[in-house]
Amino acid sequence: MANKIRSTKLKFKGEKAKKKRKHDDIDDGTGSRARRKRKDENEDAPETWVLPEQATEIRGPTFIFHPSDPAPICVHFDATRNRIMLDALAKDEEDSIPLLERVPTEVSQVWVVTRVAGSPTINLRTGVGEGKFLSCDKHGIVSADREARGPQEEWTPVVFDDGMVAFQNVYEKYLSIDEVAGGQVQLRGDADNAGFNERFYVKIQSRYKREAHEEEKQKKEGLTAPSMDEAGTNKIYQAWGAGRSIVSDKDQKELKKARKEGRLAETLLDRRAKLKSDRFC
Structure with a gap:
């Protein structure tokens, strides 16, 4: 009979044996557990880009893109030409990245969302240049050349069940992707309904999502009516x-x-x- 191999680790009287813990990063050959663990850790980071679940979470740095065909496009501001641009996201090495995992790669692709406390509307300001507000006039012309905000710079975000977001202006029309001559696309603000061209994917940073949840919690606690005694x-x-x-x-x-x-x-x-x-x- 072979002798048992004894552990050389020192043990002291009364010391409890530690239980072995299973590693979460051991997968079943597909790498699913490891990916899930990394994803959970990333979402806890304050700068991680996540999808909002409700309109009140849309605030702070914001990334707006559209699942156009043949390539998805993002809404960004060209400070040199002082105009809004819609450029394809798919770039060589990025082709393999799933659409919902896309994040901004340039500062010009980021918009800064602000809102007045208690108001359902938001303002979208460019993240580059002098900080101009996204606006829409009564004719549906969208621009970003105003330094002050007024009714035409107000947008009401509408979050759908599929996670996409539509932006409604003060004239109750929706922001949309419109194809013009030569196959080019531009933003318009005169759509009556929120169809495919009017729905965008929006990404915000996780710390602002948590901030929105905290505010909502405090608001509910403050609205609790005291008992009448x-x-x-x-x-x-x-x-x-x-x-x-x-x-x-x-x-x-x-x-x-x-x-x-x-x-x-x-x-x-x-x-x-x-x-x-x-x-x-």
């Missing part, structure tokens, strides 16, 4: 002496009405002053 409220605003409280059906209705109208604190103080006055008269 007249007895407890009276002890705070109306009680005196030994903590005597005044409660009645008529006052209860009055307090409910005041709360709906947003003047609960004022009403409680008025009632307290009136009750004190009646007491000492």
Whole structure:
């Protein structure tokens, strides 16, 4: 019988044996687990480009591209010619990269999205040059030559179930890809419906997506209405002496009405002053 090989690792009395952990990066021959692990790690990085799941997440540096045929195109700004360009994304070595994994390779391909707090509309500003806003006039002509923002520089993003996004302007028309003479394409803003040419893929940085989730969470917590406890409220605003409280059906209705109208604190103080006055008269 062969002798058992004993471990030479030192062990101390009372030391618990450590359990062996399986490595997540060991795959089944297809590399799927390793790719999944790398993908999860990348999405946690603040600068990682991800797809938004809802309109409120579209903010900060933004990459906009369209799955055109035969090659996908992206919306970028040429600061030299001071105009919006639609150029093909597929470039030699990039042909093998899946469409939804594409990221901007130049600063000119990045737009900076800002929004007023609580507003459903956004503004898209160029990431290069002097920072001009994307705008659309009533004729559907799209440009980026204005340094100030107004109604024509406002866009309402609409996120669809397939992850694509449409941009609606102040005239309730959609931003779209339009083919012109010579096979060239340009942006227009006069489409009535959001079809294939009006839907874009949008990528944002993951830290802004998390920021949007935090804001939404705080907003929901702030909107939680406090419970209406007249007895407890009276002890705070109306009680005196030994903590005597005044409660009645008529006052209860009055307090409910005041709360709906947003003047609960004022009403409680008025009632307290009136009750004190009646007491000492």
